[in-house]
Amino acid sequence: MPLQIVLNIIIAMMWMFLSETYNFTTFFVGYILGIILLFVLQRFIPDSFYMKRAWKFFLLILLFIRELVLSNIDIVKHVYKPKMDMQPGIFALPIDVKTNFEITLLANLISLTPGTLSVVVSEDHTKIFIHAMDMPDVQESVSEIKNSFEKRILEVTR
Amino acid sequence: MSGTWINLIFDITICLxxxxxxxxxxxxxxxxxxxxxxxxRLHAATKSSTLGVAGIMIGAFLFHYVEHDIVSGKLLxxxxxxxxxxxVSGHMIxxxxxxxxxxxxxxSVKDEYAEVLKEEQKRQAPDS
Known part of the structure; x- marks a missing residue:
């Protein structure tokens, strides 16, 4: 995969020099041309076409943004409620992802989902302790959220 | 700029x-x-600050792009x-x-970390 990205950037640079305009737009056009070239020539280049993985990463980012907006609306609801009637608490969530990068990504995603904030990753990296704004509310949705997040993250990193 | 309609739409998006x-x-x-x-409090600080800052920066980015024709990479x-x-900062704090x-x-209704932390500290206590 790194080889393909380097190739793609080289093609973009070449396009920039060939058209003799050195700005971002030309680079971008060159990059898209490079993607097309790599797609056509993928039989001759090692590893599978890297845009597949990039597309999955893009979907992950979209999910991230959606959760971010939802959680903001949630927090605003809590802020303007006249009575403080939420029931905060800390609970443990077992995780399947292994490497540091994946755990960081998952903890960040959890922090930005509605009503949850990751507090501690346990020492043996098997659990994340999560502070929830409103326990009864969160626990229904959390397993579903966790499953979809973990699946997406594993798709991107492996 | 060409059409006034497009300008109006951009202005409204920036304001929004x-x-x-x-x-x-x-x-x-x-x-x-x-x-x-x-x-x-950390819930409030981490979540709303991200979307707030992102919204303002997107507004500034569109403004620079429409009014001055600058693609500002800094804002992105x-x-x-x-x-x-x-x-990350919310987690660490x-x-x-x-x-x-x-x-x-x-x-608060529940605290599952308290026991784990107690065990951890008990395990580390003899060393220090």
Whole structure:
């Protein structure tokens, strides 16, 4: 995969020099041309076409943004409620992802989902302790959220 | 610029994103003042600040692009780094607070980390 990205950037640079305009737009056009070239020539280049993985990463980012907006609306609801009637608490969530990068990504995603904030990753990296704004509310949705997040993250990193 | 309609639409989008950003920042600040303990306050601080700052930066980015024809990479990078760092800082602050012994709000219903931490400290106590 790194080889393909380097190739793609080289093609973009070449396009920039060939058209003799050195700005971002030309680079971008060159990059898209490079993607097309790599797609056509993928039989001759090692590893599978890297845009597949990039597309999955893009979907992950979209999910991230959606959760971010939802959680903001949630927090605003809590802020303007006249009575403080939420029931905060800390609970443990077992995780399947292994490497540091994946755990960081998952903890960040959890922090930005509605009503949850990751507090501690346990020492043996098997659990994340999560502070929830409103326990009864969160626990229904959390397993579903966790499953979809973990699946997406594993798709991107492996 | 060519069509006035397009300008109008861009203006409205810029105003909207700035207003949304400012609204979320203000409600985040009110949340920091209103919520009862460190952890719930961190909820308000991390979440609303990310979307607030992102909204304002998107507004500024569109403004620069429409009015001055500048694609400002700095603003996009700013959004990226705020999105990256806010949850991390929230995580670290809450972890530090917990390990320093800051209590949860008295109405909290559950605390599964307390036992684990106690065991951990018991295990480490003989060494130190």
């Amino acid at each position: 994103s700035l207003l949304i950003g400012a609204f979320f920042l203000i409600s985040g600040s009110i949340g920091i003042l209103r919520f009862p303990d460190v952890y719930t 990078l700013g959004i990226f780094f705020v999105l990256l760092t806010a949850p 809450s972890r530090a607070a917990y390990r320093a012994g800051v209590p949860l709000w008295e109405k």
